[in-house]
Amino acid sequence: xxxxxxxxxxxxxxxxxxxxxxxxxxxxxxDNRMTVLDALENIKHEQDASLTFRRSCRSGICxxxxxxxxxxxxxxxxxxxxxxADKHGEVLAEPMENMPPIRxxxxxxxxxxxxxxxxxxxxVWGESLVGSSKENLLTNEQQQVSGKLADCIxxxxxxxxCVSRVFDKNFAGPASLAKIHRFVADPRDKAGVKRVxxxxxxxxxxxxxxxxxxxxxxxxxxxxxxxxxxxxxSFSAGDMSQGARHVDAFMESVKSSGMLNExxxxxxxxxxxxxxxxxxxxxxxxxxxxxxxxxxxxxxIDEVRTLFRLAREVKEK
Amino acid sequence: xxxGYFPGCVAKSxxxxxxxxxxxxxxxxxxxxxxxxxxxxxxxxxLSEGDPFLNLVxxxxxxxxxENMDLDILTIxxxxxxxxxxxxxxxxxxxxxxxxxxxxLAKINMKYTGKVKIKHLLWALIEDYGLPKLEQQVVKPxxxxxxxxxxxxxxxxxxxxxxxxxxEKSTSLERLITVLGAEPVHYEGETKCCGFPIxxxxxxxxxxxxxxxxxxxxxxxxxxxxxxxxxxxxxxxLYQKKSTKQIKVDINLPVMHLSQLVGxxxxxxxxxxxxxxxMVSMAKVLRVS
Numbered sequence: 001x002x003x004x005x006x007x008x009x010x011x012x013x014x015x016x017x018x019x020x021x022x023x024x025x026x027x028x029x030x031d032n033r034m035t036v037l038d039a040l041e042n043i044k045h046e047q048d049a050s051l052t053f054r055r056s057c058r059s060g061i062c063x064x065x066x067x068x069x070x071x072x073x074x075x076x077x078x079x080x081x082x083x084x085a086d087k088h089g090e091v092l093a094e095p096m097e098n099m100p101p102i103r104x105x106x107x108x109x110x111x112x113x114x115x116x117x118x119x120x121x122x123x124v125w126g127e128s129l130v131g132s133s134k135e136n137l138l139t140n141e142q143q144q145v146s147g148k149l150a151d152c153i154x155x156x157x158x159x160x161x162c163v164s165r166v167f168d169k170n171f172a173g174p175a176s177l178a179k180i181h182r183f184v185a186d187p188r189d190k191a192g193v194k195r196v197x198x199x200x201x202x203x204x205x206x207x208x209x210x211x212x213x214x215x216x217x218x219x220x221x222x223x224x225x226x227x228x229x230x231x232x233x234s235f236s237a238g239d240m241s242q243g244a245r246h247v248d249a250f251m252e253s254v255k256s257s258g259m260l261n262e263x264x265x266x267x268x269x270x271x272x273x274x275x276x277x278x279x280x281x282x283x284x285x286x287x288x289x290x291x292x293x294x295x296x297x298x299x300x301i302d303e304v305r306t307l308f309r310l311a312r313e314v315k316e317k
Numbered sequence: 318x319x320x321g322y323f324p325g326c327v328a329k330s331x332x333x334x335x336x337x338x339x340x341x342x343x344x345x346x347x348x349x350x351x352x353x354x355x356x357x358x359x360x361x362x363x364l365s366e367g368d369p370f371l372n373l374v375x376x377x378x379x380x381x382x383x384e385n386m387d388l389d390i391l392t393i394x395x396x397x398x399x400x401x402x403x404x405x406x407x408x409x410x411x412x413x414x415x416x417x418x419x420x421x422l423a424k425i426n427m428k429y430t431g432k433v434k435i436k437h438l439l440w441a442l443i444e445d446y447g448l449p450k451l452e453q454q455v456v457k458p459x460x461x462x463x464x465x466x467x468x469x470x471x472x473x474x475x476x477x478x479x480x481x482x483x484x485e486k487s488t489s490l491e492r493l494i495t496v497l498g499a500e501p502v503h504y505e506g507e508t509k510c511c512g513f514p515i516x517x518x519x520x521x522x523x524x525x526x527x528x529x530x531x532x533x534x535x536x537x538x539x540x541x542x543x544x545x546x547x548x549x550x551x552x553x554x555l556y557q558k559k560s561t562k563q564i565k566v567d568i569n570l571p572v573m574h575l576s577q578l579v580g581x582x583x584x585x586x587x588x589x590x591x592x593x594x595x596m597v598s599m600a601k602v603l604r605v606s
Contacts, residue, residue, distance in 0.1 A: 167525040210510035211474030231366040258357040260326035291330040299355040303425040311371035
């Protein structure tokens with residue numbers, strides 16, 4: 001089989017010796033089939049036994065070997081070394097973000113686990129089911145929704161690459177919220193809207209929809225979609241936090257004119273805090289770009305309103 | 318080249334310079350834009366958090382409108398493009414949803430067949446117009462300009478729904494910048510989130526995001542940034558002074574819309590490109606050109 005020599009640049013850190021992390025490059029002979037984990041094992045066995053990283057199953061199931069490969073969190077055992085080298089000219093291996101490094105590619109995942117625990121990551125049985133000897137099975141269709149979310153292997157890749165979490169430590173992160181949706185989407189779970197106050201406290205409305213969690217999840221759990229679904233739940237349960245008010249104002253605007261009215265959306269969401277941007281609104285007015293609070297409805301607005309009515313009927317059904 | 322044009326709400330409201338500069342570019346390149354004036358807002362990922370089915374049906378109404386005219390849809394907003402492409406992808410892969418959506422559309426006497434394509438101007442320039450042809454149209458190469466591409470999120474992710482390029486090594490903006498004669502500058506944050514989606518909810522967090530990426534671009538020597546998304550532009554230009562004040566740096570980095578960058582290289586007068594409407598002055602950049 002054809003082989004090639006590739007540079008593996010690894011971020012090293014030994015807290016007993018190093019003041020701060022530093023890069024070290026290893027040359028590794030790889031073939032077409034080798035994974036990044038294979039290559040790291042190779043370095044450990046043949047070049048430097050002190051190189052430290054987590055691994056266990058080598059099959060993309062245990063979630064131990066998540067690390068940043070060429071700047072994005074991935075499972076080393078599921079990532080082909082040649083693909084990375086071809087794309088980037090090298091393989092850059094660094095520990096995951098949003099969690100402190102312990103040694104080389106190993107991070108302390110305590111924060112991640114704490115965030116998972118912050119929700120209610122278990123099935124809340126209804127009273128009628130407690131103590132029942134009957135099996136409570138899901139239909140195939142029901143299982144498809146919650147089952148996909150249950151595929152999470154808690155590797156931390158989404159948490160690592162979550163942009164909001166970098167700047168907002170109150171945001172519980174994608175995995176934690178997706179885990180809650182796994183139970184909300186399970187018809188046997190009876191907590192339902194009782195989970196809403198907890199969700200808001202965990203930063204339900206702090207996700208930016210950057211889609212990094214969707215892209216980096218090795219199990220295709222799509223946490224951002226789960227977060228959106230939880231927001232739908234929260235909104236319909238009468239959530240009046242700023243995030244939900246934003247959705248409400250948005251819907252009202254589209255219903256009345258078919259378009260997004262930036263002025264009313266802003267005023268209804270921000271309320272009195274609008275005052276902080278008076279200077280900006282003034283400048284926008286001078287530059288002829290301040291949105292007006294009144295917009296003329298689009299042609300055929302009746303069609304839009306009919307669809308609003310229809311959607312409400314579908315929901316009520 | 319002829320498209321069903323979906324400029325989006327922001328280009329028709331707080332970013333008129335994007336709408337105007339796109340008209341200039343289309344005219345120069347002979348691209349015919351038939352505006353879908355009866356189309357509704359795409360929902361920007363917010364409407365779907367009130368009612369996902371409603372948001373889907375409203376967008377499919379827009380798709381059907383373009384199909385009726387036998388045109389593909391062109392957007393100048395990454396967010397519109399991302400939301401619409403994702404919805405189309407959902408329908409392509411879910412026959413039941415496709416049917417339910419069409420049942421709703423039938424109530425307003427419309428039908429969606431699934432043939433419409435949705436493209437951002439950036440992709441249309443690359444796939445339909447062609448960069449080599451665009452290069453021939455450049456009359457004022459953007460020489461000596463260092464441009465930091467800011468992709469943002471919706472034009473890159475999720476790649477499986479958008480089916481254009483991988484966010485791991487995106488090159489579309491870089492290729493466009495190069496063809497226009499400028500030099501692309503890479504920096505940490507070019508494919509990250511500008512913060513806009515949470516600007517009204519978590520203002521400080523949103524500011525941190527924008528200010529940090531602006532700072533990174535500046536540190537790498539960029540003269541200005543360019544973005545294909547008017548929502549990113551709000552975060553990066555409109556709120557720049559406030560966001561950078563929060564992280565206590567004075568950055569003053571101009572931010573161009575994609576259409577303005579192309580227009581400048583095609584020789585459109587800067588005045589017609591609406592630079593005067595920006596919060597961070599373009600004067601220094603325009604003097605170089």
